[in-house]
Amino acid sequence: MSGGFRSRSRHASASTRKDRRSPAERTRQRQGKRDVNSLGVDPARSIAYRVLRKVHGEGAYANLVLPRLLRDQRLNQRDAAFATEITYGTLRAEGTLDRIIEHCSSRPLERIDSGVLDAVRLGAYQLLYTRVDAHAAVDTSVTMAGSVGGASVRGFANAILREISRHDTAWWLSTLRPEGEIAGIAFEHSHPRWIADSFSRVLGLQELSLALAEDSQRPITHLVARPGELSAEELAMISGGEVGKYSPYAVYLPQGDPGRLEPVREGMAAVQDEGSQLIAQAVVAAPVTGGDQGRWLDLCAGPGGKAALMGALARIDGAHLDAVELSEHRSQLIRQTVRDLPVSVHTADGRDPGLTPGFDRILVDAPCSGLGALRRRPEARWRKQESDIEDLVRLQKQLVDSAAKLLKPGGVLGYSTCSPDLRETRGVVDWLLGEHPELREDNAQSLMPEAMHQLGDHLSVQMWPHRHGTDAMFFALLRREK
């Protein structure tokens, strides 16, 4: 968690505090009085609170709601940054904040009105993870709690936040740290225990903290320069970004809105994680025994990121890509993305897509838990349920089984997930190898750039944000021998 906004004192004692608000803080509070939508507080906190309510009350995604509200309210850059920090930070830290709030509360969490709880969470986050003046953090949250829950909850919210403000973050983390190493690390980095367990099964304990900490960092934007249209060097020059470390098509864009870049608006470039680029490229680069006849398939293609890169490479190689997607809406998104490319989009179930077998190359980028991209959605780690994994694994097995039947002898099948969970990764690959004796596993690591190290202990590839700067993508390559 970030701890930005250094101009404010961090853990000022609640009882002895004078008005130590920074000038920006005073301005923010003055503005609050003028804001029609506010809850009696400044616009930045008011917006943060409204996003939290939408996330918890309506199942909204913070990264979609917040930018809209910031635009509507026309916050200046500094206030927008503050609103973003406290919104995303509060959502990420939710499990740990809730444990601390519950410890300080006279009633269990389930008996606290959810609107009041969100106001208290925002205050607790500011107290524990930012340098915002403690007085301002407490008062604004108490005001918000009061405006949603009535005057009677003001004292309740105030008591909890005053109690939290009596100790610093390290004290709370060590005092309430649960027993057991993994549970402790999960608490410290604010992840559900089951996700920490899942990561530790792949990484071991040594790197677990690093991996979990990375989920709270905002990823820099990766762009892909579409092959045959634009080089990564040209895109870097136009965008002011930097050529990527691993993918020949990647550009890192540390800041700025990619949607405003001309190459992106014209479809010559797009936003795409570098790990996804490497996977699409590896499926195309893998040698096909007996020669490639140019029949390629992407069996789970929506919204079309990998299909667009494979399609651009297909155009160069004189090949053709069939892109299958279950959802009609997502099929439309693929069609928009692959406009001029040799790609046919089919809205169909990949388990039985009705296509003639004999494909040279197939990618199954399966629907998965998404545990490898938690840094992209602040609330995601608390929303996902371990119980979802069983159904996902069943679907993943059905999809790779279908792909195996569509593959020609000598052809290659790439299987990828945006999850490092072993049940969704090695579990599915090992199951497939058991079901299909005609398949063998190729060395997928040899298809990755030489500079890319620490890809895991198997023939397959496991990327990690803290190691490679990509999402935690998994990729395995299978070949049909006969």
Ligand SMILES: C[S@@+](CC[C@H](N)C(=O)[O-])C[C@H]1O[C@@H](n2cnc3c(N)ncnc32)[C@H](O)[C@@H]1O
């Ligand atoms: C991980 S996403 C694929 C991302 C895509 N490859 C890209 O790079 O943009 C998985 C996709 O599979 C689709 N899907 C889910 N079940 C499917 C099925 N039975 N058949 C085909 N597609 C399916 C989902 O709608 C989703 O769009």
